[in-house]
Amino acid sequence: MNRKLILLNLLTKRDGVQRAEFLRKNKVFYEMGEHCYWHPRTIPSEPYLLKIHNNVVVAAGVSFHTHDVLEFMFSHIGGGGRQQYIGSIEICDNVFIGANSNIMYNVKIGPNAVIAAGSVVVKDVAPGTVVGGNPAKVIGNFDDLMKRRVSLPFPVKEKREEVLHYFWGMDLASKD
Template sequence: MEIKRLWHTLRLCLIRNGYKRAEYAKRKGIYNNIGENVMIQSRKVPLYSQLIRFHNNIQVASNVTFLTHDVTHNVIKKKIPNSKIPEKIGCIEIMDNVFIGSNSTILYNIRIGPNSLVAAGSVVTKDVPPNTVVGGNPARVLGTFNDYLQKRSLDVNSYPENLKPVNQRINSELAEFEWKKFDAVKSGK
């Protein structure tokens, strides 16, 4: 790993807040672009990070992998020593109002359209159309962003406002509330 990339990765590991992590990356020019209100939980600086562009209001959960290249050319060169097959690289662009769930992988030459959600654990191999929810391996369209919004607004199983997490911490009352709700659903009550 290049020293500068390693240094930035180490610095990102020490920054506990995803918004501050994105601000550090923006200030240091790690990515091609980082817009406003961007949160990046990932701490590893991807190879060829200048090929990644984040627009506005983006949430990137933990352990998301951005692959701006592949290394199959190395295998081919070992098999066919005189081959002239270059490393394949490409850009990744994340448009406005996007959430990317934990442990997802975004391949190169991908644009995630505005107002989209990528479910946790997804492998995005094709562009994500605007206003969609995708998930799976490979990621496929699961629904629309508007359907998701409507479903979330009708969610009556939310916790009371006075118990909401503060500074990424929950109190014992909220934990007890959630466990009671969980147990009731799982026991069929």
């Protein structure tokens, strides 16, 4: 499928589940598993170098870098062009990649891993870890994070009055 047509389709899909399903059905990546969520409205330059397993969530603004452009600089030093360097990226089962993260080539993530928002992942991420920063380093454990999140007493997002009261200590009527 033509890259421009893929990007146009990503722009027209309402949510990340629909975008992921479109990418999976059209075999845009080398592989894409079931139950994925793709929030970005872009794809890597070489999508065939991205392998995504099952239950992977990719938040907004995440970039996958499957190559570098050093050859453009190197080609002007010491006579002659160089080959562009490329590498693959593999994301295993049950992975969350936070907003505005950058995933570099030759990296394998997970399974059961979380990449904190804004991270730059330059090396493999061990199973069951939470990583963050630039460069990304281990900052926690997947199972511990899941236990904390499941036990939080947050109100249901769809109940606006409960959310307002929880965060701002007010009722919707008192806001007016």
